[in-house]
Each structure stands twice: as structure tokens, then as C-alpha cells.
Amino acid sequence: MTSVTRLGYIGLNVTDIAAWEPILIQVLGFEPRPQQPGEALQLRMDDRHHRFTLYPAESNSFAYVGWEVDTRDDFFALYDKLTKNQVPVVKGTSEEKRERAVMELMRFPNPDGAVQEIFFGGVEDNQPFRPSRAISGYRTGEQGLGHILFAAADAELTVNFYREQLGFRLSDYIHWDDAQATFMHCNPRHHSLAITNPCFGTGPGELNHFMVQANSIDDVGRGYDLVQQLGIPLILTLGKHTNDKMTSFYMITPAGFAIEYGFGACEIDDKNWEVKFYNAPKIWGHNLVTHD
Numbered sequence: 001m002t003s004v005t006r007l008g009y010i011g012l013n014v015t016d017i018a019a020w021e022p023i024l025i026q027v028l029g030f031e032p033r034p035q036q037p038g039e040a041l042q043l044r045m046d047d048r049h050h051r052f053t054l055y056p057a058e059s060n061s062f063a064y065v066g067w068e069v070d071t072r073d074d075f076f077a078l079y080d081k082l083t084k085n086q087v088p089v090v091k092g093t094s095e096e097k098r099e100r101a102v103m104e105l106m107r108f109p110n111p112d113g114a115v116q117e118i119f120f121g122g123v124e125d126n127q128p129f130r131p132s133r134a135i136s137g138y139r140t141g142e143q144g145l146g147h148i149l150f151a152a153a154d155a156e157l158t159v160n161f162y163r164e165q166l167g168f169r170l171s172d173y174i175h176w177d178d179a180q181a182t183f184m185h186c187n188p189r190h191h192s193l194a195i196t197n198p199c200f201g202t203g204p205g206e207l208n209h210f211m212v213q214a215n216s217i218d219d220v221g222r223g224y225d226l227v228q229q230l231g232i233p234l235i236l237t238l239g240k241h242t243n244d245k246m247t248s249f250y251m252i253t254p255a256g257f258a259i260e261y262g263f264g265a266c267e268i269d270d271k272n273w274e275v276k277f278y279n280a281p282k283i284w285g286h287n288l289v290t291h292d
């Protein structure tokens, strides 16, 4: 089956771009690209042209997520398949491809209306990534930028949508409190995508969090110090997950969803992977921080 193979980029509509700088630039060390006043802000985390785009907007919302394919042939094969399966897919314009910095682009809604894009050929910039703080960089490459978690009105239907249309494979399940989460992979990263029922204040089609993975636990540890110095609110303290074995913490963004910053996740080899069912997301830590 032709599959997407990596999480490539994320776009967000935000009311106040400056409010995101402590998290994205000071803690995560992303590199802002030169920005025109009042225009979108593009941010780098590796040698790609950019991985994140913040668009000035009247309200905060998820704009789109970009899923990468390995070849142009895969791109056109997936376009034909989605069209045949009556997924309302449209190709991106030249202007959109230039703005996303990709060679080929298409777009369609997931079952809850969250905009999904598929692209081939994310531009490798001729200038190296220059992080905004001294970090050892991010685990990207064949594993893409990280992972993303959406809530879905009908989680079973949405999981099947991603498996059947985009070629995701099951990693495992965790059911705890009011949450039922399904984790899926499309490369050796334990999960590039997770889907839950609406829970913890995340509604259908909404983003709960995305995750970026540091190359060093010290990057995450120093980031944890910085979060406390800068007064950035946490939703989960430092802890370790049961399923992907990631050591991470979760910051609350100005939009209300979270960003997970982690290190040390396990990787999947499809030949001998066993799909498991867990009753808790954490081995230790990850304590909920309540805010007034």
C-alpha cells in the first residue's frame, strides 16, 4: 500500500505571534526565518526550509498538518487513490507550494474536518539550521518532525481513515481515565499520529498536542529549567510514557493545546512489533498541573 512516511510540518493560526516566542524560540531553540511585519512566522528545527508556520489570525486554531511521501510517484498514486475513494482532495496552488516550501501538495479534511495535507519534496535549505539556543538538535530525518495527537468524534472511524487512506500502521492502545487513545506509525518513530475520543477538553478535530524529540536528554533537562525560569505553564511535569518510553514534559501554548518536548523514545521494527494495550500513559512523573 502506498503510505505517507513522515510528519512533515504543522501550521497554526494564532492571535499573538510574539506570545509563542518563549516556548518556540527560547525553550525549543527553533530558528525563526526572516519575517515581514504582520506576515506569517516560519520556524526551522532542522535543515528543512521550515517545519512550523504561525499565521496572524483573529483566534487561535490548528491550520493544517503536512504528511510527507517518499517519492513523486507515491504522491500521484495517493492522489489517485484518495480521489477514487471519494476523499475530497484538492491539489495545492503554485503559491501554496512556494509558501509551504514543497514540490507537490494536496489537501483534504479528516473525518472531523481537520485539514490534512500530503506533500512531496520539502525544501532542504542551503543554509544550515542555527538553533536559537545551544541544543544538540532534533531527531527528525526518516522519522519526520515528531508526532501529533487529534481528538475525533468517532475515534474508530478516524483511526480506520488514517490506516486505510494514508497507510498508517497500529502501534498500540492506551485507555485511562476518560481517554481511549490509539497510536499509529508510518516510519520507525513509535507514533507519528495518535487519535483519542474527545477528552481532557480537546474536542473533535482539535489538536491536543504535538511532540518534538531532542537528540539529548540534557536539551530537555535544560529546557525544563528554562520553562520554570520563564514562567511557562506546564500541563504535565517531567515523566516517562509506558508505550513509547519517551521521557518528556508538556508545556501549555497560548492556544491552549500542549507541546511535548521529549527524549529517548523506542523505535518500531514492523517485522517483530507486537501491538499492546496499556492501562496508563505513564511509568513515572507526568503529573497533571492544575491552573486556575
Ligand SMILES: [Fe+2]
Binding pocket: 147, 149, 209, 210, 211, 260
Ligand atoms: Fe505525545
